[in-house]
Amino acid sequence: MFDQQETIAAIITAQGMGAMGAVRISGSEAFEAAQFLFRSKKGTLIQDMPHYALAYGWIYDGDVLLDQALLLKMKGPSSFTGEDVVELQCHGGPLVLARLLQALVSRGIRMAKPGEFSQRAFLNGKIDLTQAESVMDLVSSSNRVMAEVAVQQLQGSLSGKIKAFKEKIIGWIASIEAEIDFPDEFPVGLVTSVFESEIKVMIQQIDALLETAAYGRIYREGLRLVFYGRPNVGKSSLLNGLLQQKRAIVTAEPGTTRDVLEERMMIQGIPILLMDTAGVRDTGNLAEQEGVERARGAAAQADLVLFVLDLAQGLTEEDLLLLRDLDPEKTLLIANKADLVTDRVLSFEEKVKGFEVCILSAMEQEGIDALIQKIRERFESGTLTAGNEAVLINRRQEGALFQVRKSLESAQEGLLRGETTDMLSIDLQDAWSYLGEITGETVKEAVVTEIFARFCLGK
Ligand SMILES: Nc1nc2c(ncn2[C@@H]2O[C@H](COP(=O)(O)OP(=O)(O)OP(=O)(O)O)[C@@H](O)[C@H]2O)c(=O)[nH]1
Ligand SMILES: [Mg+2]
Structure with missing residues (x-):
């Protein structure tokens, strides 16, 4: 320190x-x-x-x-x-x-x-720790949503919620202590039956906050959009098409892209991290092999995979093998090179059931707007629903909140097993302490130092 x-x-x-x-x-x-x-x-x-x-x-x-x-x-x-x-x-x-x-x-x-x-x-x-973190979010925000959320967090939107949880838990602990100290004045089981429903409500509220973490990450770091597929299907061409610039090298030779190429852009207010990857195939070339490994890794970490295939070639066996590992919820299937075919009816539709398909031509810049619309729809629907929370928690807060949830769950299970109230008190004290990590009262000194070291000079 x-x-x-x-x-x-x-x-x-x-x-x-x-x-x-x-x-x-x-x-x-x-x-x-x-x-x-x-x-x-x-x-x-x-x-x-x-x-x-x-x-x-x-x-x-x-x-x-x-x-x-x-x-x-x-x-x-x-x-x-x-x-x-x-x-x-x-x-x-x-x-x-x-x-x-x-x-x-x-x-x-x-x-x-x-x-x-x-x-x-x-x-x-x-200020508490969430407010300090919101200052960083505010000065580094690249989009309106993040800026608005950060300034509300600076005003105490998250601190307020955490404080309310803590006060409630302190109240519970106090009534447990009272029950232990003056057992005659409390009808047996009164305290525990009230807890059962109240803890349940708090866990639901915590889940709502935890759900904002995914949104929070995207607004802070960008939605990870990964171009994935066999070589030469037009992944890099599509990246260039979205960016409207010749960023990635495009050649007619399969195996052009090797490294994962990252670029940022905004799509209708959503910060996007575009990641072009090497075409996946078996290869003896060591650099390409490494590229293929990285491509697989990027696809596994993606928020949304744009799986590109060549419409002129149709759906190949290799395409099918790659698709098998992808989650339809997190994938858009891009049938590229539509300019090369006259009939746009997908002969392989049955085989890709469950996957949403987008037919376009990266080369002719045709269908790009429809793709942008689909990306936007995926962002808004799907699993990413932050509701109207004026809070988008960050990774550190998510970690602590997860521990709070675990402690509350443990208390809940204890209640069901009919454990004594003093056992319950231990779980509740844990939950209280993890809540304090979020706002900073119970966080370790080393963690505080690490958080502030990430700030820029003069902050
Ligand atoms: N006709 C046509 N050709 C395209 C289209 N998109 C890409 N191509 C061509 O397909 C070839 C490969 O394009 P790339 O964008 O390099 O393909 P890639 O998937 O990135 O390839 P790798 O990096 O090798 O994995 C190039 O010759 C492009 O001009 C398209 O929509 N229509
Ligand atoms: Mg490429």
């Missing part, structure tokens, strides 16, 4: 040139350090400025004038980090800001590590 005593500083605006750039100083020496550099036009001293006040003036490093600036004073604990904070808003030139930061460092202020401001905000109880 970083030293929380030290006063830290960092450039908090993006690197590069801009109308404005800002440096934040946080810690007990923030006002003193800023005073060394800042000369207000009116001669006001930072210590005499009211809370949340702005001052206009000039920044000096010794006698060297560095820039013109606005200084914002925030007295702890009413600041982002909960400590005394000064933000200097100056001109957004990389050198200007670097010189300012250097001047602070030469006065003994330490440069902040990535995520350190947010970590202090967390350690000082200004």
Whole structure:
């Protein structure tokens, strides 16, 4: 864990040139350090400025004038980090800001590590862990849905739910303790019968949250769309067709693509990770063999496989073998090269029953819009239903929530077996503790450090 005593500083605006750039100083020496550099036009001293006040003036490093600036004073604990904070808003030139930061460092202020401001905000109880994570989601969001969900999570949409669960569980534990301490005042079995239905309801609510994880992953990382099939059927051509650019190499020779080629795009507001892969076949070529292995791996991990076949050749034995391993729910069957056939009735329809088929020509760019529509439909229906939850949990939260569910289930099973209430209390305490991991109260220090280390510099 970083030293929380030290006063830290960092450039908090993006690197590069801009109308404005800002440096934040946080810690007990923030006002003193800023005073060394800042000369207000009116001669006001930072210590005499009211809370949340702005001052206009000039920044000096010794006698060297560095820039013109606005200084914002925030007295702890009413600041982002909960400590005394000064933000200097100056001109957004990389050198200007670097010189300012250097001047602070030469006065003994330490440069902040990535995520350190947010970590202090967390350690000082200004935000919980879900809110800290939502800050990262918000600044890195590539789409409207993620941005909206992140900002709601920052406001406490997930924290609120977790808090409500925790309060309920504490209530249960309290009544168990009361029953143990004053058995005469409770009719036998009253507490347990109430629990049975209440725990069931909570598990359902947790399941609803767990269901948002798949959506959350897609909005954070993109829907994994994998082009898969035999060599030369037109996988790379289709990737290029969707991207509207000649990204992947296309040749008439089978075995052109070797590596998994990744590209990102948005399809009607959905972030998509397109993955072109090597055509699957038996081959003696080592590089191609490795490519085929990677293709299989990518298909297994896909949210949606676009299984491409060559309509001019029809459905081959090899196609059938590959299809056998694919889940129709997660596959679209692309009958490509439709321009080469006159009759578009699928002779092999019976053999691919259950698979949705999309007939198109990657080369002629025909049928691409219909494919986009189908991708959108698959995203909206299928197993990916987040409902109206204003929450999309991330992988870490999903892991902890899964443990909460397990503990509650164990409590539920205990109840059915007629276990004593003190046993029940242990499961409930576990559930409470796992809930605390999500918001951060019961999470291990190492995990906290790891989470904040993923933040960018100046956050
Ligand atoms: N007529 C026609 N030819 C196509 C179509 N799509 C692709 N092709 C041709 O088929 C050949 C193979 O295309 P690719 O896109 O490289 O096929 P691939 O599936 O990526 O092949 P590998 O990388 O070897 O697995 C090229 O000559 C393309 O021009 C199409 O819709 N119609
Ligand atoms: Mg290819």
